[in-house]
Amino acid sequence: MSANSRLTIAAHALAWIGLYQRQGHEVATSEQIATSANTNPVVIRRLLGELRRAGLVESRRGVGAGWSLARELESMTLLDVYEAVEPGPLFAMHRTTPDQGCVVGHGIQPAMQSIYEGIEGTLRRELARVTLENVLRDVLAASR
Amino acid sequence: MSANSRLTIAAHALAWIGLYQRQGHEVATSEQIATSANTNPVVIRRLLGELRRAGLVESRRGVGAGWSLARELESMTLLDVYEAVEPGPLFAMHRTTPDQGCVVGHGIQPAMQSIYEGIEGTLRRELARVTLENVLRDVLAASR
DNA sequence: GGCTGTTGCAACCTTCACTGTTACGACTGT
DNA sequence: ACAGTCGTAACAGTGAAGGTTGCAACAGCC
Structure with a gap:
């Protein structure tokens, strides 16, 4: 799994903006x-x-420009962020369609598709349980 | 998420070997x-x-060589396969260490680390619930 | 009206993981 | 000795992501 850091960086940015605004x-x-x-x-x-x-942040241009939150951190979950920055599915199918003349080649994609859908649903529910407010609280807790 | 197809292909191969041996x-x-x-x-x-x-399959060399299952499909889960073919974590941290002088930069990694660990644990439990026997059954069901 | 600081965005390079391919040595039953 | 298959190295192609530069667009301020 080529783990990428987009979700991490996005959470970092949101936490930073949120803390900065509170200051x-x-x-x-x-x-x-x-x-x-x-x-x-x-x-x-x-x-x-x-x-x-x-719809998670807003930007302003011109002098004094920059970024601000469009919603409270309490109302943003990691799922919102995940869906915003990670378009594709978690697991991929074959890059080329398998041999449809073979029983396994024919049945493997629908079989795995439905299994993967269930797992991705669980992943989404887990991500939805963590708000950015939770993240910021954990961040601040780590510094003490 | 650069979704790769390694888990899919590995499940395909195991289902194929399993079915072939049953024949x-x-x-x-x-x-x-x-x-x-x-x-x-x-x-x-x-x-x-x-x-x-x-420890999921065995190989034989020489004439009449090839691959066979080391265990029954019932005793193999997608988690076993996942761990065998996907070494890294699901989500990555920053590629370069964030600014440790900044409160967020300092606290973000431990915070996200612990969140990610919980989510990966859930993912693993989901993967462990699906055996390769389940996969093969779904594959055969799709062909009818 | 011009200045300034920032976003918006295009273009390009580098890095990295994975896949695909070729090649060839190692192994083993006949 | 032969033949068939694994084991593995080496390399090219592909695509995603990050990093970098450059510049137009914008908006407040003097």
């Missing part, structure tokens, strides 16, 4: 978030752009 | 399995090699 600031810049996440501002802007399309 | 054959060749899965025999040999290291 009284209006908006956070991709530059600031990128410094905290130790990556490039464009990477953050790309990710936040996907979160904006999902 | 009275001793061993299956990587050539036969590759034809059914519409891929290259070397790909199958590489995958089955990992399953052999996990």
